[in-house]
Amino acid sequence: MAEEETQAPALAAIPRYKPYYMELTKGRTYAWCACGLSKKQPFCDGSHRGTAFRPVFHTATTEGEEVLFCGCKHSATKPFCDGSHNNLRGDYELDDPDSPANRAIPEVGPGPDGKARLDGGCFVCSVEGLALERRDGLAYARILGREDGALHQSYFLFRLEAGTGPALRFPERHVVLLCSAGEGRLAIGTRSFDLAPGTGGYVRPGEAFRLEGAGLVVYAAVCPLAEGPEFPAGMPADFDERFPERAVPLDPARRQNMADRFFQMLVDRSVGSELATQFIGEVPLSKAAPHRHLYEESLVVLRGHGMMWTSGLRTPVRTGDVIFLPRKELHSLQCTDPGGMMLAGVIYPGDNPSINY
Ligand code: FES
Ligand code: FES
Numbered sequence: 223m224a225e226e227e228t229q230a231p232a233l234a235a236i237p238r239y240k241p242y243y244m245e246l247t248k249g250r251t252y253a254w255c256a257c258g259l260s261k262k263q264p265f266c267d268g269s270h271r272g273t274a275f276r277p278v279f280h281t282a283t284t285e286g287e288e289v290l291f292c293g294c295k296h297s298a299t300k301p302f303c304d305g306s307h308n309n310l311r312g313d314y315e316l317d318d319p320d321s322p323a324n325r326a327i328p329e330v331g332p333g334p335d336g337k338a339r340l341d342g343g344c345f346v347c348s349v350e351g352l353a354l355e356r357r358d359g360l361a362y363a364r365i366l367g368r369e370d371g372a373l374h375q376s377y378f379l380f381r382l383e384a385g386t387g388p389a390l391r392f393p394e395r396h397v398v399l400l401c402s403a404g405e406g407r408l409a410i411g412t413r414s415f416d417l418a419p420g421t422g423g424y425v426r427p428g429e430a431f432r433l434e435g436a437g438l439v440v441y442a443a444v445c446p447l448a449e450g451p452e453f454p455a456g457m458p459a460d461f462d463e464r465f466p467e468r469a470v471p472l473d474p475a476r477r478q479n480m481a482d483r484f485f486q487m488l489v490d491r492s493v494g495s496e497l498a499t500q501f502i503g504e505v506p507l508s509k510a511a512p513h514r515h516l517y518e519e520s521l522v523v524l525r526g527h528g529m530m531w532t533s534g535l536r537t538p539v540r541t542g543d544v545i546f547l548p549r550k551e552l553h554s555l556q557c558t559d560p561g562g563m564m565l566a567g568v569i570y571p572g573d574n575p576s577i578n579y
Contacts, residue, residue: 238293241303246282305498305576315511337536342551343371391430399423406435409460420472422488443568465494509556517572522524526563
């Protein structure tokens with residue numbers, strides 16, 4: 223018998239401002255509550271009767287399938303979270319760095335390798351003092367690799383004082399670049415793109431690239447993991463013409479709001495990158511509430527200073543530092559700089575940096 227509809231609320235109730243992390247059973251169908259009225263969140267208990275809402279069904283296709291069921295009921299990708307919960311309250315969920323619990327969390331400093339190691343494989347790496355390798359005017363170092371517990375991405379620093387660096391490539395890898403200083407060009411195969419601070423660049427699998435310019439500092443996330451670059455004898459001509467735009471500059475007109483913060487997508491599907499996603503954003507003076515995500519994340523601090531917190535440790539962060547956050551590790555970034563912090567991050571695999579839990 224059809225369910226009777228009475229006055230339908232215009233919007234779903236909001237039982238929670240974050241998603242529910244769950245590991246599902248293969249073949250089982252789950253009825254997600256769309257109305258927000260169920261007492262068995264995130265699942266339907268029939269409380270929608272008399273409204274226009276209906277549950278949304280999802281059948282798990284793998285054993286242990288990890289999902290984030292939307293708790294706020296305002297996602298555009300129901301039944302899963304799309305990050306919309308961040309914009310429902312008008313302010314970002316914060317934490318008090320001076321609470322008794324937080325004051326008891328000890329501060330750690332960097333080890334001999336420049337990395338301050340926090341809980342669960344999280345670290346903050348100071349790039350000053352890193353041992354750099356050199357090749358034809360290009361200095362470089364690997365900051366993140368398998369030995370750090372990374373599963374999906376490795377991370378490199380490149381410095382070019384002046385001129386044209388050697389051609390290099392990471393076979394079968396996606397390379398997501400971020401220029402933090404200097405002016406120059408990113409050559410990919412037969413093409414060339416402007417680089418300036420805040421510009422993101424994307425090199426597709428099978429392509430080689432080269433840096434040209436003065437005072438260039440470029441960070442690179444390489445996905446999946448790679449030990450180091452290859453240096454071909456010349457510049458291979460390969461360029462995937464299906465994706466002609468490969469450099470995305472900082473552009474205030476393209477900012478997206480996330481509560482009282484903003485971010486801009488740099489490398490994403492629009493330039494052909496489906497699983498590696500790069501963003502740039504500003505963080506105001508505050509400490510974010512501790513949260514986790516299902517993607518692996520690397521961040522570079524482009525401006526400002528603060529404190530990186532995990533469940534039981536904390537360490538200072540400052541301009542130039544690289545932060546690594548493995549999947550599912552509880553963490554929180556505090557900005558202690560009155561001028562705010564600017565950061566650029568790469569998530570992999572993922573396409574939406576606002577999904578957290
Ligand atoms: Fe909310 Fe069924 S109780 S959709
Ligand atoms: Fe609803 Fe994230 S919890 S969009």
